Amino acid sequence: MTSTSNAPTWWDDAVVYQIYPRSFNDSTPDDATADAIAGDGVGDIPGIVEKLDYIADLGVDVVWLTPVYDSPLNDYGYDVRDYRSTLDEFGTMRDWERLRDGLHERDVRLIMDLVVNHTSSEHEWFERSRRKEDPYIDYYVWRESDDGPPNNWDSLFGGPAWTYDEVRGAYYLHLFDETQPDLNWTNPAVREDVYEMMRWWLDKDVDGFRMDVINFISKTDGLPDGHPSEVVTGSEHFINGPHVEEYLWEMHDEVLADYDVLTVGEMPGISVEDALAYAGTDAPLDMVFHFEHMRLDEGEADPWNFSDWKLTDLKETFTLWQEGLYPDGWNALYLNNHDQPRMVSRFGDDEAYRVESAKLLGTLLHTLRGTPFVYQGEEIGMTNVPFESVDEFTDVETIRYVERMLERDDVENFDDIGDAVRYGSRDNARTPVQWNDSANAGFTTGEPWLTVNPNYTEINVESARADTDSVWHYYRRLIDLRHDHDVLVSGRYELLLPDHPEIYAYLRRGEEQRALVVLNFSTEPSRFELPEEVSVDDPTLLLANYDVDAQDSPAGVRLRPYEARVYLLD
Ligand code: ISL
Secondary structure (H helix, E strand, C coil), X not given: CCCCCCCCCCCCCCCXXXXXXXXXXXXXCCCHHHXXXXXXXXXXXXXXXXXXXXXXXXXXXXXXXXXXEECCCXXXXXCCCEEEEECHHHCCHHHHHHHHHHHHHCCCEEEEEECCCECCCCCHHHHHHHCCCCCCCCCECEECCCCCCCCCCECCCCCECEEEECCCCEEEXXXXXXXXXXXXXXXXXXXXXXXXXHHHHHCCCCCEEEECCHHHCCCCCCCCCCCCCCCCCCHHHHCCCCCHHHHXXXXXXXXXXXXXXXXXXXXXCCCHHHHHHHHCCCCCCCEEECCHHHHCCCCCCCCCCCCCCCHHHHHHHHHHHHHHCCCCCCEEECCXXXXXXXXXXXXXXXXXXXXXXXXXXXXXHHHCCCEEEEECCHHHCCCCCCCCCHHHCCCHHHHHHHHHHHCCCCCCCCHHHHHHHHHHCCHHXXXXXCCCCCHHHHCCCCCCCCCCCHHHHCCCHHHHHHCCCCHHHHHHHHHHHHHHCHHHHHCEEEEECCCCCCEEEEEEECCXXXXXXXXXXXXXXXXXXXXXXXXXXXXXXXXXXXCCCCCCCCCEEEECCCCEEEEECC
């Protein structure tokens, strides 16, 4: 039974590892079961199977697999053509079963991506809906209009959210790419089909779902025009729409309640109050991804207009969510994923202090209250990519943005926007995992589908595992720490020194113990003084990313650049 209460669950102290299969590992051609897809330059499911021991060695408890379903790949799998089969170039359903079994044998659970706000325009439902075939006529959001799009809504990937379909002679809604038509959730038959598909996967022993933009599924009745001042026009009518909670409860009652699974909703644009309604004590889901810390360096009017972020804002954001979801909610913690730049390039220092800052960020991720989600490559401190030309980008969101900007009079060529695109593109997260220093970082024996970051000769799994001071070994310790110390799982978060510009410090207060986390987010040394009211009885250093003198008292410390320490205080 999925949890609607605060009762203990199997994922309380779990760490989730996110795999983006296209970029994880391409199987090697001598693997007899995977001939057709091995060495084709695209990561695949047999390639993940080859790395099962790697995943288990890291110590994670759950794998979240981003979409492996049949898809024309306009949005690399977030455009699903068939929910019940795997994409040929990723492997067969039999390969997927080997992956599931291999994970389960190693006590690692598997959660799948559920992409049901929209399908691909090549999905059979859409093909039949555009031909007005029963029962699919109303499976999507169609509107007839003689004078342009039915309302002024924008797509999140830019341009209007409506496209005219010649076959049906009507416009259809797509909040993302035009090849990703939105399903019509007001139609009970759509919802029943989705639930049936979910049961089909759960009956295959899937351990849960990450639900793609699940708070977008309900739109304001009548689809009214949006306020033009919103960053994405219309978003107030399709984010957290009127029936989201009702549909999620229905999904809970009809599907989730029968299985002991983990559900995490991806929910851009939610507040703490929304999160409690969707995933609080008496709520249909278990946890949600919010985006507030991902917005700290984005422009108000144009998200791609990046600026420096401030540590005080980062602290304020995390504190709002840590306090707001205590005790009735639970955070899904992440600093990067397949849609975001690499965390060490964004929130750390990917040059002089790459290792130190990757460890510091990992410390933050694993010592907050919630479930940490580690994105592939994060555990070795992979960085953003020095893309050289516009042709190297493959991500639909990036390409659409570049196209739009190049149409503007004030943008002459790619160089005018190159820095922003290189910093913010989702492709930064999608370059192949760097396994070793051989050709193509050991990712493929063929031609990789996306640039390999040239720093792979230095940053790779093999060298990280050989070096006990590496980010990889530190992550292993962080994961163990959560398993071993309940205070880091359930203790209440309490921010210290809210206004300190360089140091992020907080307590976790458990029933019997307290932990102290001190992080210097700076390339310069900084002095940390524990506020007087915080008592230190018998401190134990649990983990640090520099050598620390055992006699050092956590009460007053000179922290080195990007130094991170975790203490038990009692
Ligand atoms: O990626 C983003 C910012 O760079 C977001 O706008 C993103 O599109 C949003 O978070 C929703 O993401 C999810 O749904 C998209 C898909 O492209 C993303 O990969 C997925 O994580 C549409 O399915």
